[in-house]
Amino acid sequence: MIKVEGLTKRYARNYAVKNISFEVGKGEIVGFLGKNGAGKTTTMRVLTCFLPPTSGKVSVAGFDVIEQSLDVRKNIGYLPETPPLYPEMEVGDYLTFVAKLKGIPSADVPKRVDEVIERTALGNVRHTIIGKLSKGYRQRVGIAQAIIHNPPVLILDEPTSGLDPEQQREARQLIASLSGDHTIILSTHILSEVEQSCSKVIIINAGEIIAVDSVANLHLRRKGGEMVAIQVKGASEGEVRQKLELVRGVAKVIGRDAPEGYVGFEIESLEQYAVRPDLARAVVESGWDLTELRTVGESLEEIFLELTKSEAKPAATKTGELTQ
Amino acid sequence: MRNIFTICGREVNAYFTSPIAYLLMGLFGLITGFMFYSATAYFISVSTQQQMTGQSGPMDIGLYVIAPLLGNAGVIGLFLVPLISMRLFAEEKRSGTIELLLTSPISDWEIILGKWLGAMVMYLAIIAMTAVNIGMLFAWSTPDWRPILTGYLGLILQGATVLAIGTFISTTTKNQIIAGGSTFAICLLLWVLSWVSNYSDTWYGKAIAYCSILTHFEPFSKGIVDTKDVIFYLSAIFLGLFLTARSLESLRWRA
Numbered sequence: 001m002i003k004v005e006g007l008t009k010r011y012a013r014n015y016a017v018k019n020i021s022f023e024v025g026k027g028e029i030v031g032f033l034g035k036n037g038a039g040k041t042t043t044m045r046v047l048t049c050f051l052p053p054t055s056g057k058v059s060v061a062g063f064d065v066i067e068q069s070l071d072v073r074k075n076i077g078y079l080p081e082t083p084p085l086y087p088e089m090e091v092g093d094y095l096t097f098v099a100k101l102k103g104i105p106s107a108d109v110p111k112r113v114d115e116v117i118e119r120t121a122l123g124n125v126r127h128t129i130i131g132k133l134s135k136g137y138r139q140r141v142g143i144a145q146a147i148i149h150n151p152p153v154l155i156l157d158e159p160t161s162g163l164d165p166e167q168q169r170e171a172r173q174l175i176a177s178l179s180g181d182h183t184i185i186l187s188t189h190i191l192s193e194v195e196q197s198c199s200k201v202i203i204i205n206a207g208e209i210i211a212v213d214s215v216a217n218l219h220l221r222r223k224g225g226e227m228v229a230i231q232v233k234g235a236s237e238g239e240v241r242q243k244l245e246l247v248r249g250v251a252k253v254i255g256r257d258a259p260e261g262y263v264g265f266e267i268e269s270l271e272q273y274a275v276r277p278d279l280a281r282a283v284v285e286s287g288w289d290l291t292e293l294r295t296v297g298e299s300l301e302e303i304f305l306e307l308t309k310s311e312a313k314p315a316a317t318k319t320g321e322l323t324q
Numbered sequence: 325m326r327n328i329f330t331i332c333g334r335e336v337n338a339y340f341t342s343p344i345a346y347l348l349m350g351l352f353g354l355i356t357g358f359m360f361y362s363a364t365a366y367f368i369s370v371s372t373q374q375q376m377t378g379q380s381g382p383m384d385i386g387l388y389v390i391a392p393l394l395g396n397a398g399v400i401g402l403f404l405v406p407l408i409s410m411r412l413f414a415e416e417k418r419s420g421t422i423e424l425l426l427t428s429p430i431s432d433w434e435i436i437l438g439k440w441l442g443a444m445v446m447y448l449a450i451i452a453m454t455a456v457n458i459g460m461l462f463a464w465s466t467p468d469w470r471p472i473l474t475g476y477l478g479l480i481l482q483g484a485t486v487l488a489i490g491t492f493i494s495t496t497t498k499n500q501i502i503a504g505g506s507t508f509a510i511c512l513l514l515w516v517l518s519w520v521s522n523y524s525d526t527w528y529g530k531a532i533a534y535c536s537i538l539t540h541f542e543p544f545s546k547g548i549v550d551t552k553d554v555i556f557y558l559s560a561i562f563l564g565l566f567l568t569a570r571s572l573e574s575l576r577w578r579a
Binding site for chain 2: 045048049050051052070071073074076078080081082083084085086087088089093097098100101102103106145
């Protein structure tokens with residue numbers, strides 16, 4: 001659906017993105033992950049024909065972004081970082097305007113507007129002036145304008161930024177409900193979001209792609225062994241520590257806070273050892289109560305930080321934010 | 325074509341849902357109304373004086389009231405145009421809605437023509453305020469309608485020209501004050517360029533004076549439609565819109 005080959009975008013002497021390539025198949029939801037200024041917005045702007053690439057070949061739905069720009073734009077719904085809303089317009093009028101802009105035949109416009117209003121649950125603010133809407137509603141209007149012409153490709157630039165947790169959850173549900181019909185690229189720097197909604201992750205740092213993989217595979221990339229948190233009742237710290245250190249595969253036992261009467265540790269295992277069953281057995285066989293046993297430090301967050309740290313360039317390129 | 329009307333319709337709506345349309349129409353109506361009143365009152369006092377003294381020279385209401393009224397409307401219009409055109413692109417650039425327009429399946433020219441036509445509708449609504457005054461003349465006298473028609477044609481062409489320039493300037497910044505201020509300065513300059521003809525008879529003096537927008541307007545208010553004036557306005561409109569298109573294109577490359 002989307003094919004990017006050797007895309008480079010330069011602003012004067014600063015590279016916003018440098019020779020990146022990736023492909024997105026039909027129906028995939030791809031998370032575009034990176035720190036602020038890593039080149040996410042620039043890449044999305046090239047995909048939506050807002051910016052022409054400096055070099056490289058980019059095609060969306062089989063159309064080239066330079067040669068067949070109008071065809072690409074017909075096939076894309078785009079929600080920029082700040083939703084492109086006219087504050088003086090009513091929600092319904094605004095969506096009607098966008099529907100016409102996107103080339104929906106006049107006869108179908110009212111029907112399409114009704115449909116997206118229903119889909120994005122905007123019915124009760126249809127006649128409200130956009131300037132008076134809360135941020136969550138504005139974001140929803142932004143998503144509504146992106147999907148109004150039912151485009152096969154959706155590009156959402158930080159669709160949940162600036163929303164409260166409740167609104168974020170709603171926005172994520174809305175996006176999840178759109179999957180299936182649409183190929184979606186969404187950018188974010190919230191990692192849990194990617195874990196929840198995306199099938200594939202593209203991690204970008206300082207204008208270069210450092211990982212393209214499924215969320216599950218990324219978890220396997222974690223270097224070293226796993227970290228296990230354990231909590232035990234009915235023994236002194238020294239006793240437990242001694243016992244745990246003897247378990248096969250344990251590299252290090254670190255003390256950690258625990259409530260009165262309990263002792264807690266964090267245990268680092270050696271690579272390729274699954275230590276949890278052995279730890280549990282050791283505790284139970286000693287006659288103590290095992291009150292907690294879980295893996296920690298396995299979040300995408302840490303993988304992400306590790307990846308971006310180890311491969312970050314010393315001289316980071318400047319950001320591609322709109323300076324106009 | 326449909327896209328142009330979609331954009332144009334939104335622009336017109338934006339003007340008329342904000343106070344700016346009513347403010348501009350009100351101010352313009354007030355100023356031209358006062359001018360009309362003064363001109364008419366003077367005309368009446370002169371004509372009664374002539375009747376009292378028995379001399380009855382020919383008094384032309386078209387020459388004494390209508391031509392000055394349309395001429396002044398042209399000058400005032402020149403100063404109101406920056407207030408119309410300044411928001412066209414600057415506002416969209418500031419709020420980010422330009423991304424919606426530039427990523428929709430419409431061409432740059434459709435955006436530009438739509439916006440420029442929307443501003444034209446606003447401008448026409450403003451100069452239509454003078455129709456109230458001229459309508460009154462028709463109620464109580466029989467002025468020649470032909471110079472009135474050409475006068476309005478001139479007003480429209482002049483407004484279209486300045487709006488095209490203002491549209492271009494509006495694409496160069498996201499600050500409406502800067503867009504309005506620069507357009508105002510250029511309007512003023514284009515107005516006073518004709519002064520060159522007062523003291524210079526050289527070819528370049530003539531060339532500079534030729535660029536003055538108002539020199540081309542005067543014949544219209546006297547009932548003369550000269551092809552060279554029409555061509556001047558049409559080519560200036562084209563130049564303005566052409567620059568707008570280039571500027572919008574460069575916005576994509578620079579943004």
